[in-house]
Amino acid sequence: MQLADAPEHAAAIPAQDYPLVLPSVLIGGLPITVVNRRNAASFMIDVARRRRDSRPYYFTSANGEVVARVHADANIAKLFKEADQILADGQPLVMASRLLCRVQLPERVATTDLFHDVAELAEKKGVSFYLLGASETANHRAVAAVQTRYPGLRIVGHCHGYLAGEALEQKLDEINALAPDILWIGLGVPREQIFVHDFAARLANVGVIKTSGGLFDHLAEKTKRAPMWIQRAGFEWFWRMLMEPRRLFWRYLTTNPYAIYAILRYSK
8 A cells, every 4th residue: 555645525436436546644654545434435335346356355444542553563563554445443543634644534434334334335236245253143133233224235144253263264165155245354453354364365256355343243232332422522432441341441541552652653
């Protein structure tokens, strides 16, 4: 991915006019794609339908925690740099771009919102999904919720995210045979990035891979979103910590200061 100039405000772009690489701006050392949600969704649909490569086109996302982990672990940094596009999942990245960067991010492109933007377009255009990740229960509930909301959407398959050994090998062959246009992978950082690194080459019939973190838990209504005013203020991470203090308190206590330092030091 190359750091490139971009317009400060992204207007709607006709699908056929999309390049295969969108412009990006450096935030916390990562090239973050300069795009709004509407155009990100259209771009994903367009790329999925083109299928011009021998491997899936790879989208991932970053927030403050990811920035911290990338700077703390060179292996994680390499995994993220393999992505074709890195979307701004965290509002603090958008705010940082407005203060520190030569180009501003137009808005946050949270996967939990982007999924619905893409699903609406996919339902109209016949683009197919495969949902891989979360627990078996959460995965089934997520798929049921999506099918209820988007009855015309083609979901060609789904599976929980706890496969290994021969079961994983068979699942990879199954996914490739089903040839979904978009494969949503919700395994968490860095498991989902490792998955793409290890197995993307075996999924040549897949159009797009989008890493999705805790998306399926949200779709299954296992995890509750923060109120919109908290999201816009950049404190959804704090809301999540209040919802799951045992799991997230120490994580955010250790990663937030490092993220702030990295964003201030490595943004332009």
